[in-house]
Each structure stands twice: as C-alpha cells, then as structure tokens.
Amino acid sequence: xxDTVIKDILGSLLTQLVLPFDSIAVSEDPTEGFTRVDITxxxxxxxxxxxxxxxxxxxxxxxxxxxxxxxxxxxPFLVVDVDGYRREQEDKxxxxxxxxxxxxxxxxxxxxxxxMSPYFRRIVHLHIASSPAMQDLTSESIGEGDYRQVVLxxxxxxxxxxxxxxxxxxxxxxxxxxxxxxxxxxx
Numbered sequence: 001x002x003d004t005v006i007k008d009i010l011g012s013l014l015t016q017l018v019l020p021f022d023s024i025a026v027s028e029d030p031t032e033g034f035t036r037v038d039i040t041x042x043x044x045x046x047x048x049x050x051x052x053x054x055x056x057x058x059x060x061x062x063x064x065x066x067x068x069x070x071x072x073x074x075x076p077f078l079v080v081d082v083d084g085y086r087r088e089q090e091d092k093x094x095x096x097x098x099x100x101x102x103x104x105x106x107x108x109x110x111x112x113x114x115x116m117s118p119y120f121r122r123i124v125h126l127h128i129a130s131s132p133a134m135q136d137l138t139s140e141s142i143g144e145g146d147y148r149q150v151v152l153x154x155x156x157x158x159x160x161x162x163x164x165x166x167x168x169x170x171x172x173x174x175x176x177x178x179x180x181x182x183x184x185x186x187x
Contacts, residue, residue, distance in 0.1 A: 019046055024037065024040075041083060044083040052086075104152050
C-alpha cells in the first residue's frame with residue numbers, strides 16, 4: 001500500500017473533522033508486523049480524544065476507507081499514533097506485563113491481566129514471546145468480548161490448575177501515587 005494514499009486519506013479526514021495537524025508520517029517496520037502512521041499536531045489532545053476514543057475512531061475509518069479504495073479482502077493492519085501517545089500506551093502495557101511476570105515467578109501462580117483490547121493483548125503476547133528475559137513464561141488469552149484478558153504463567157506448569165478462577169493483580173496504591181500505575185491506560 002502506498003504511503004501517499006494513506007497520507008492523503010488521513011489528511012482529508014483530519015481536515016474535514018477540523019482536527020489540526022502539522023504532518024503525517026508513514027513507516028513500515030517488518031519486525032512490528034504493521035504499518036505505523038504518526039501524526040504530528042500542536043493540539044494532539046483533540047485528535048486523541050477521551051481515553052483515545054477519537055484516535056481509535058480515526059484509525060477505524062482510515063482502515064475502512066483504505067480497504068474499500070484499494071479493494072482489499074480485509075482491512076490493513078495499521079496503527080495510527082499522534083505525538084507518541086500510542087507508543088506510550090504500548091510501553092505501559094509492556095511494563096505491566098513485566099511487573100506481573102515478576103509476581104508469577106515469585107509465587108508460581110498464574111496471573112490474569114486487566115481486560116484489554118485485541119491490539120494491546122497482541123503487544124503483551126509478542127513481548128512475552130520475544131523477550132529473552134521472559135522465556136520461562138507463556139501467555140494466553142481467556143474470556144470473551146470486552147472482558148478478554150491475558151493470563152501469564154510459568155512454562156513449567158506449576159501453579160493453580162487450568163480453569164481455576166483468576167482475578168487480575170492490580171497495581172497497589174503506592175505504585176499509583178508514584179506515577180507507576182496503569183490507571184490511565186487506554187486498554
């Protein structure tokens with residue numbers, strides 16, 4: 001898919017929606033497995049919207065328009081970001097997985113992360129699978145719909161039996177006051 005097509009469509013959408021932007025950059029990273037579209041804006045919060053809802057909607061519209069215009073069988077896998085907002089969210093999800101991984105190692109118990117979108121679950125699964133420091137762990141998704149979540153567990157299989165009820169391990173009150181909490185994570 002051509003970068004100019006993506007830039008033209010997204011630029012037109014932003015202009016029609018009166019969402020100010022300075023530039024649009026398109027990059028494809030084979031290691032990430034998707035196309036990243038970065039918007040630079042002097043008013044990024046308008047494009048992000050409430051907990052990323054406007055950004056998610058723009059991404060959905062862009063994918064739908066590209067699919068129709070390019071006559072694709074399925075929507076292209078691309079991620080729209082503005083001023084590094086999405087990258088920051090991805091980093092928070094990775095840090096959350098690393099914290100919970102430490103808990104899994106210490107206790108041998110399985111841990112269910114908070115429910116999150118398919119995109120962020122994918123980020124966790126890829127991070128666990130590709131990080132050399134986490135080769136002793138495995139991850140799986142459980143649940144349905146908006147309640148689907150990632151479960152981290154040891155590969156050795158020790159811990160609670162499969163099918164046992166799990167509850168998310170949340171960040172403690174001290175962590176949220178230090179700015180390490182995940183209360184603003186748009187998952």
